Amino acid sequence: MSHYQHPSAIVDDGAKIGEGSRIWHFVHVCGGARIGAGVSLGQNVFVGNKVVIGDRCKVQNNVSVYDNVTLEEGVFCGPSMVFTNVYNPRSLIERKDQYRDTLVKRGATLGANCTIVCGVTIGEYAFVGAGAVINKDVSDYALVLGLPGRQMGWMSAYGERLDLPLYGEGSATCAHTGDIYSLTGAIVTRQEASAT
Numbered sequence: 001m002s003h004y005q006h007p008s009a010i011v012d013d014g015a016k017i018g019e020g021s022r023i024w025h026f027v028h029v030c031g032g033a034r035i036g037a038g039v040s041l042g043q044n045v046f047v048g049n050k051v052v053i054g055d056r057c058k059v060q061n062n063v064s065v066y067d068n069v070t071l072e073e074g075v076f077c078g079p080s081m082v083f084t085n086v087y088n089p090r091s092l093i094e095r096k097d098q099y100r101d102t103l104v105k106r107g108a109t110l111g112a113n114c115t116i117v118c119g120v121t122i123g124e125y126a127f128v129g130a131g132a133v134i135n136k137d138v139s140d141y142a143l144v145l146g147l148p149g150r151q152m153g154w155m156s157a158y159g160e161r162l163d164l165p166l167y168g169e170g171s172a173t174c175a176h177t178g179d180i181y182s183l184t185g186a187i188v189t190r191q192e193a194s195a196t
Contacts (some may be wrong), residue, residue, distance in 0.1 A: 005140065068099040075104045078112035087117045107157055127155040141188040154188050156181065
């Protein structure tokens, strides 16, 4: 077997699971799911049919990754964080044809107990703080906190806060990696130290 699966986990026929992934207690992976290599699915995780989880993602305990959610490589989903896939659900009205796509880009962090309202894109290496509610797109490297989520700063790919204003011009260097982050307007770009 190319991945580890706890005896209490249920992986439906047809699910694709990459090399070295770990599926822990009471997980349910539906048959249409595609899970990359080196992924960790913590206790009591649910993964829907129309879900893609990239390599080296970590989905912590009690997270449900519903249909139409895509996690790119290296996404961290904190304990008990929430995805949705219908914007205005009602029990008495069927809305499965109205699922909205949610994309979480490479390296992003979604903190414990945060909520990601469907139809948004979370940028590369963005950092959503614990308990935040996200109802609009989040920029690459943005730090978003609160209810509703508001951008409060910028984060490095390493996961440290950058000394940059929210808007305007500026640059900062990550003390851990030497990467240089440049702010132009409301967009941060990164020049990796190994590329200089």
